[in-house]
Amino acid sequence: MPLRKRAASSVIDEPRRSRRISSTVKKSNYFKDGDSDDPLTTGVAKKAKGKSTPRGKRREVVEDDISDEYQEEDTADQDEEHDEEEEHEDGGDQDDFATKVTVVKVQSLRPDGGVEYRDDFLHKNTSLFLKDLKAHNEREWLKSNDREFRRAQQDWESFVMSFTSKLSSLDFTIPELPARDVIFRIYRDTRFSKDPTPYKPGNCYVGGGLWHPENDSVYKIRESIDERPRRWRRILNNPDLKKQFLPDASKSSDPEEALKAFAVRNKENAMKARPKGIPADHRDLALLKLRNYVLSKKVPDGVIFGPGSQDKLVEIFTPLVPFVSLLNSIVRPDPNVDGEFDSGDDNE
Structure with missing residues (x-):
């Protein structure tokens, strides 16, 4: 008996999809006792043997799934646009760049007590400053007493430079270096220390x-x-x-x-x-x-x-x-x- 030609199917605008996916897929024994997250696979596994779903219905299932995906994407895009509009109306992240101003009250200098500052000895005010720093070892306190700190620092540097010349007379191998090369920083390295105090006030x-x-x-x-x-x-x-x-x-x-x-x-x-x-x-x-x-x-x-x-x-x-x-x-x-x-x- 001669073979008959199959009538040409109508042209479909949707993307072409293999018919073998829905007609031949069977549920694996590996997932026999479990639940599948794929709705297409679940529907195919429950169909009776020997029966097939008409092409029209299969196409409807695929179309529904695809339309659901695009609908979810459209909803997500609308949510993002809505969030961006709210963020723009509220100012967004502009608050992160707002300038913060801290007002620090600057303390006046301590009186010298009638004793002038000299290079060959340290003034008593320098000792009092270190004692106060030990009692108030905080950055805010030092900022408010910056003028006193600068005066004590200058007193110490002039003392070091004067004393270096005397040390050189004891040992000629000691060079006369700038004060900044022979003075420790007053700031502590607190990265690996349990002590959070930022300054070294004594010793x-x-x-x-x-x-x-x-x-x-x-x-x-x-x-x-x-x-x-x-x-x-x-x-x-x-x-x-x-x-x-x-x-x-x-x-x-x-x-x-x-x-x-x-x-x-x-x-x-x-x-x-x-x-x-x-x-x-x-x-x-x-x-x-x-x-x-x-x-x-x-x-x-x-x-x-x-x-x-x-x-x-x-x-x-x-x-x-x-x-x-x-x-x-x-x-x-x-x-x-x-x-x-x-x-x-x-x-x-």
Whole structure:
């Protein structure tokens, strides 16, 4: 029997869709006990076997689904336009760029009490400012007392510049640098601190040495301690040095006590294990573990403030000169300077 030609279907304006999707899709056993989120798949799975949905109805289902999608998109667009209109009417994000003005009442300067400001000592008002800052460690307070802060800062800088020239007379290797290069900032770094106070208002101390030096400098100092132990004992057992910076060791006649006291004062950041290549029974193992080499002491405010303060500080700094010179000769030896520390410091 000859095949008959199928009549041409009417032209459809909608996008062409495969008929195999709705006629042949079956629900997988994987989803047998579960519910499907796809309405087309759910409807096909529930149809009886051997029956098919007429093409007209299939087309209606697809058209309804597509029209629902476009209707949801149109509704979302209308909501966005409505929100934009409300945001435009209310001013939108313009409030984020509004200028905020904070009014700070500026305090007047404290009277000088008839004592003029000089370069060779710190004025009493500078001490009073630091005490007030300690009691009111806040940015708003410092802003309101900015004039007093600037005056105290200028007093401190002039004092540092004047005292640097006296230190240079003790140790010619100390250069005369600008004040900003040798002064700590008053602002604290609070990023990794539990203390939220923004400023450093006090703690007067005197000291010298190497704090957190580079690894190359640490290796050189360890080599010096290992090869020239007598040199370190001679420097650290200076009577004036022990009196000022190692008072506990000054009470003992044993020279090893000075080395023990020095190691205790620099135990922060020290190695827990012995350095590589150093035997466990090395007599200076405590010194070889160190990474800091500093001598310091706190001084009362009366030493810093008032007439004659620089002479008092020179007296404290003088015993530190041989110690600092020893470190300089190890870390940054000067070829133009004779090795004053080499005499009598052979290996032991």
